[in-house]
Amino acid sequence: MIRRIKACLNGGRPFPASPADLAAEAAAAVQAGAEAVHVHPRDPAGAESLAPADIGAAVAAIRAACPGIRVGVSTGLWMTGGDAHRRAALIASWREMPDFASVNVGEEGFAELVRLLASKGVGVEAGVWRPEEADAVRRLPLERVLIEVLDTPASRAVEAADAILARLDTAGYHGERLLHGEEEACWPLISHAGRLGLPTRVGLEDTLALPDGTPATGNAALVEHALRRWAAA
Template structure:
């Protein structure tokens, strides 16, 4: 798999109406993915939805979204979320849904999936994904998550250092604390650093200065670095690329 400098996070858990270009259907995800790719993104991360617009881990919805994105962006690595909230907080139900991906042809399965270390059942889910041929991105939100990852002994495609919530003014120091703890514990895997909402652009810049992979998209932020509205994911990718190159 191609190493990622900038990943486009297309929609996240945002709801219909939060942004005019927010992609929810497989065709909308494919269009946004293609435009993000053309703007410079080297992978995409998405939260597929059911027919009502709710996030879903079912094989039918995962497969449909992955299939359309692959048609639109041949060769681009495609990833999905496995956030526990998608299954209503039920780790067993999440695992059953993901194991259902075995019924999909390999080409309709994602290349990688993010697994949050703060959520129960992460190790079992990790093994299920690897049996399916899906790589794992470790979602590390804190030094405690870094310690949990190290203790698990599990290896991943990438370690996502995700600075979620909190004041923008402390985002960089919190990121460095997590990165330092990962290094202290000898956790392998390439690091990807990103934030959400106000800290997004601060951490895109920090990742660029540190030579780390990063991400941007409507999941994380709805405005430019100066607060202007953006047209969609491709607009955000172009803005980020200009800051990283």
């Protein structure tokens, strides 16, 4: 269980990309207080990848640098050009398993991929971007639901998050929830997560700036600021 904060190290950003860079950023984030890390592994050319060799290299490097820390990866459908069957085939061939993986509810093959990952002993985070997607998480073997507020101005971030949370209640989902936002919505929702007592996440995937707008020096600085903001709320 993530009690306070997970570090999302890179996402679609160009850095950190290599296994060594991911491991270094993970170690710094954990030192700053992160309880788990989420990454988008890359192939040798720098493209996001679900290939077994790329997943394995990233996961192994982070585990070596951060013993005992749970490591998660993305399964974004864009990594296989929208091909859900190819995505499933690549994941079925993984040899070094992450501890958990994020699966976006709105993507084709969501439920089938959740079951595949669960059968391989990988915990699943279901990414819910819109209230109507909350109904799809019922009766699936999930580790947690991610309430993810994307492409939303700061002034509407809390409203958008609360709408998803309410729909999860209506849908009967009572498992672990993690609340976060990207870009403008990042810092308001870290505060909101703190008020609600929900875990959150932060890292270069979600924002490049500290709460005052100055550029972050890395994932560790973001984690430090987020923990203070979460606790203060």
